[in-house]
Amino acid sequence: xxxxxxxxxxxxxxxxxxxxxxxxxxxxxxxxxxxxxxxxxxxxxxxxxxxxxxxxxxxxxxxxxxxxxxxxxxxxxxxxxxxxxxxxxxxxxxxxxxxxxxxxxxxxxxxxxxxxxxxxxxxxxxxxxxxxxxxxxxxxxxxxxxxxxxxxxxxxxxxxxxxxxxxxxxxxxxxxxxxxxxxxxxxxxxxxxxxxxxxxxxxxxxxxxxxxxxxxxxxxxxxxxxxxxxxxxxxxxxxxxxxxxxxxxxxxxxxxxxxxxxxxxxxxxxxxxxxxxxxxxxxxxxxxxxxxxxxxxxxxxxxxxxxxxxxxxxxxxxxxxxxxxxxxxxxxxxxxxxxxxxxxxxxxxxxxxxxxxxxxxxxxxxxxxxxxxxxxxxxxxxxxxxxxxxxxxxxxxxxxxxxxxxxxxxxxxxxxxxxxxxxxxxxxxxxxxxxxxxxxxxxxxxxxxxxxxxxxxxxxxxxxxxxxxxxx
Numbered sequence: 288x289x290x291x292x293x294x295x296x297x298x299x300x301x302x303x304x305x306x307x308x309x310x311x312x313x314x315x316x317x318x319x320x321x322x323x324x325x326x327x328x329x330x331x332x333x334x335x336x337x338x339x340x341x342x343x344x345x346x347x348x349x350x351x352x353x354x355x356x357x358x359x360x361x362x363x364x365x366x367x368x369x370x371x372x373x374x375x376x377x378x379x380x381x382x383x384x385x386x387x388x389x390x391x392x393x394x395x396x397x398x399x400x401x402x403x404x405x406x407x408x409x410x411x412x413x414x415x416x417x418x419x420x421x422x423x424x425x426x427x428x429x430x431x432x433x434x435x436x437x438x439x440x441x442x443x444x445x446x447x448x449x450x451x452x453x454x455x456x457x458x459x460x461x462x463x464x465x466x467x468x469x470x471x472x473x474x475x476x477x478x479x480x481x482x483x484x485x486x487x488x489x490x491x492x493x494x495x496x497x498x499x500x501x502x503x504x505x506x507x508x509x510x511x512x513x514x515x516x517x518x519x520x521x522x523x524x525x526x527x528x529x530x531x532x533x534x535x536x537x538x539x540x541x542x543x544x545x546x547x548x549x550x551x552x553x554x555x556x557x558x559x560x561x562x563x564x565x566x567x568x569x570x571x572x573x574x575x576x577x578x579x580x581x582x583x584x585x586x587x588x589x590x591x592x593x594x595x596x597x598x599x600x601x602x603x604x605x606x607x608x609x610x611x612x613x614x615x616x617x618x619x620x621x622x623x624x625x626x627x628x629x630x631x632x633x634x635x636x637x638x639x640x641x642x643x644x645x646x647x648x649x650x651x652x653x654x655x656x657x658x659x660x661x662x663x664x665x666x667x668x669x670x671x672x673x674x675x676x677x678x679x680x681x682x683x684x685x686x687x688x689x690x691x692x693x694x695x696x697x698x699x700x701x702x703x704x705x706x707x708x709x710x711x712x713x714x715x716x717x718x719x720x721x722x723x724x725x726x727x728x729x730x731x732x733x734x735x736x737x738x739x740x741x742x743x744x745x746x747x748x749x750x751x752x753x754x755x756x757x758x759x
Contacts (some may be wrong), residue, residue, distance in 0.1 A: 301330055306339060323570075338393055338397050355445075361386065452523045452525060554582075
């Protein structure tokens with residue numbers, strides 16, 4: 288049979304990673320008419336033996352570990368706002384599920400949408416280079432292939448970030464300090480210092496306090512406070528010999544036996560050469576640099592936090608932080624594929640203007656400190672919902688427009704309050720009864736449950752944010 292439209296050539300799409308972002312990208316590709324008619328061929332390369340990324344457990348034997356997943360980890364978001372669009376967690380799921388439940392959810396998502404045939408496991412991407420108008424991708428099996436589009440979905444929780452406090456390197460070399468990437472469960476290590484005020488730092492300090500005689504929890508901007516065997520302190524200024532630590536306010540803690548650094552992670556793209564992405568903070572803007580920079584907080588400059596300004600056939604998913612990740616990467620994938628179908632939709636001039644505008648806004652807030660601008664560049668909280676809506680609007684015509692619902696914004700703003708209520712329900716033994724059967728008749732049941740939890744929060748005299756406050 289003759290092909291009456293010779294322009295309809297096969298397009299190959301490379302997805303790097305089969306964690307939550309890579310799975311979403313693969314599913315969105317399968318939704319398209321181009322895939323269904325055989326015009327697009329997606330391949331996802333996954334270095335590990337299964338899907339899941341950070342949610343797939345592994346012992347902390349690699350350097351750095353394959354995942355930072357510790358044994359007790361639960362989500363820090365209520366799952367009704369965390370789930371992929373149109374694919375909720377099963378009925379009766381705990382509101383803040385354990386990591387193992389999230390991994391089962393991702394496996395169910397993968398099976399439901401038939402993603403496995405497009406994933407090559409135990410195959411890591413070793414290099415990505417532009418060649419003859421396409422992307423040459425070399426993988427660990429020795430194979431090399433050309434692709435029309437590369438979607439980078441390798442996650443951002445692998446390479447530990449270490450503080451630059453004086454003396455920390457000596458503690459690390461001697462084994463007196465370790466990064467939380469190696470933490471799995473609490474052990475009595477004597478007097479322990481935990482550095483970092485994020486979810487991991489808070490979880491680890493609370494867990495370690497249950498088995499150690501003294502825990503010192505250091506948080507930037509933290510107040511000096513002692514609660515039982517838990518000592519709250521501010522930022523560490525110096526790590527000295529013999530277990531002595533000096534804080535920014537001049538206070539001192541002696542005889543620290545071990546330090547756990549819950550200080551976050553760096554973005555890393557080992558498959559790009561230095562000519563592909565330079566590591567470091569870019570020079571002041573304007574002008575915009577012609578090269579991409581991995582600032583270790585994200586990639587700069589990217590249009591829509593996704594595309595290099597000069598070439599939208601390369602795309603980065605899930606660079607923004609402080610976000611609801613699963614539905615966000617779905618929106619990003621739709622925007623990427625919309626540009627792949629309609630290259631004219633990508634206005635590089637307007638995108639450059641938007642990047643400079645954001646840069647000027649952040650500079651007015653942070654001053655001329657280039658590292659502070661880089662650190663703040665991809666941080667999104669409330670603005671993430673406008674961002675998601677804008678991406679869906681941008682992809683209209685190729686995909687159905689999806690809007691973030693108002694209840695999602697309210698529950699996100701109240702995520703910490705809801706988590707406090709959930710932990711109280713678990714402590715009192717009521718949690719299972721609260722969620723029993725919820726979700727069997729649709730998402731509205733979860734919305735109702737979360738509303739009841741906010742009512743309970745008010746009874747507990749916890750601060751609850753309304754819709755207007757959730758938009759701030």
